[in-house]
Amino acid sequence: MVANLPLVFLVEDSATLALLYQDYLRDEGYQLRHFAEGKPVLSELERALPQVVLLDLELPDISGMEILRHINERHLPCTVVVVTAHGSVDIAVEAMRQGAFDFLTKPFDGKRLTATVRNAVRHQQLSYLVESYREQYDRCVFGGFLGSSLPMQGVYRILESAAASKATVFITGESGTGKEVCAETLHKLSPRHDKPLVVMNCAAIPRDLIESEIFGHVKGAFTGAVGDRIGAAERADGGTLFLDEICEMELDLQSKLLRFIQTGCFQRVGSSKQQQVDVRFVCATNRDPFAEVQAGRFREDLYYRLHVIPIPLPALRERGDDVLQIAREFLRQFAAEEGKAFVGFSHEAEQILRDYEWPGNVRQLQNVIRNIVVLHNGEQVLPAMLPAPLNQLIPQRHKAVAELPVTVITSDARVRPMWLVEKEVIEQAIASCGGNIPQAANLLELSPSTIYRKRLAWSEGVHPST
Ligand SMILES: Nc1ncnc2c1ncn2[C@@H]1O[C@H](COP(=O)(O)OP(=O)(O)OP(=O)(O)O)[C@@H](O)[C@H]1O
DSSP states (O other): OOTTSOEEEEEOSOHHHHHHHHHHHGGGOOEEEEESSSHHHHHHHHHHOOSEEEEESOOSSSOHHHHHHHHHHTTOSOEEEEEEOTTOHHHHHHHHHTTOSEEEESSOOHHHHHHHHHHHHHHHHHHHHHHHHHHHHOOSEETTEEOOOHHHHHHHHHHHHHTTSOOOEEEEOSTTSSHHHHHHHHHHHSTTTTSOEEEEETTTSOHHHHHHHHHOBOTTSSTTOOSOBOOHHHHTTTSEEEEETGGGSOHHHHHHHHHHHHHSEEEOBTOOOEEEOOOEEEEEESSOHHHHHHTTSSOHHHHHHHTTEEEEOOOGGGSTTHHHHHHHHHHHHHHHHHTOOOOEEOHHHHHHHHHSOOTTHHHHHHHHHHHHHHHOOSSEEOGGGSOTTGGGOOOHHHHHHHTOOOOOOOSGGGOOOHHHHHHHHHHHHHHHTTTOHHHHHHHHTOOHHHHHHHHHHHHTTOOOOO
């Protein structure tokens, strides 16, 4: 079998015609497979995945139209050219409606056949290309990440390319941008995925313990070392060692780390025995590592040793609508966990989420959504449910509600009954929320049922006291 020549199924019950078509197509560079009946085509389609099916609609066992429907329903990636008898244009039109790419009406000559099949093959190759680009560049979920923005597509591409290698990865990004998610995703995609990913936060471990946390120690190495202990380096053998907040590491330990990265060899604290492990290093910082080098807080040689594949994670505010996609997913998760009915955000609430700067990035977004779900009820998240400082970013339309008329009373003649003032304020609030009573109620800090009740009373000419 010639694997990289386009595969074309020739479905034609007439042996003479099949031979003729094969003859016409002989020099075109296809693998041709001939079927005289329809049923074998059905069973072979999914297995062989031809690029093009040249399909006679009149077959002895099943109708060619059935094969076409089968291809369509299963979204099989092949292009169909139907062959119809002379004068059956209606059938050809119906076949095109069912997803055929083109049709040939018998009799046709070799030129017509070769041109049609060539177009069909090209069409199929282009569809495949578009599909593969879409898969590559239009991903909205990747490993532990949500988000389809362009900057994140770039991150996904680097992760995908770097996963198979052992090269050191240096992740940078503001706090909460997903540096740990990045390290986990890289490990899961790598051939080391069935070995451990050991995470060490260099800022969270007391300085005098960090060396023993990484390299382990032997009994009696220091006060409190009551037994031998293996460190992160040994636990990560065969897998990945993720050193988070690497810039917080002391300079003298940085030189030991450099030696370990260069040779894969280390000694447990208090031991003179050299040990060797096979570890892939991933490190991260929310500082600017090069600025740390220039300030003398981070070894330049270690920086260059680690900075093989840099992955700068964009801040959430640089990811466009990803903020909404992530917010919706968090809302769905937290509502399920907390047994709440929330299903989405009002347009205004989404606008605030979109416009906010998110200095704490995805972690802050996570906390905001958790706060809303725990403290509020309803199906829609409204602007008034957003915690500070987001609730200070009420969009223009709602600012108008917040600044509803304060009636200035200049003479007795302008004093109006309280119920009338209240009615005006409520009606204006409803109007400025585009008729949305629950939203107006929220902004007025009333329950929607109070507003419904009051409106009913006003319409009946009753003027309830406020
Ligand atoms: N793109 C994303 N989609 C969904 N969840 C995300 C995404 N990015 C981060 N998260 C979630 O946000 C939280 C913070 O992520 P993570 O701990 O990886 O950030 P970080 O950059 O390592 O933070 P820090 O610098 O503070 O250590 C985690 O709960 C993580 O699951």
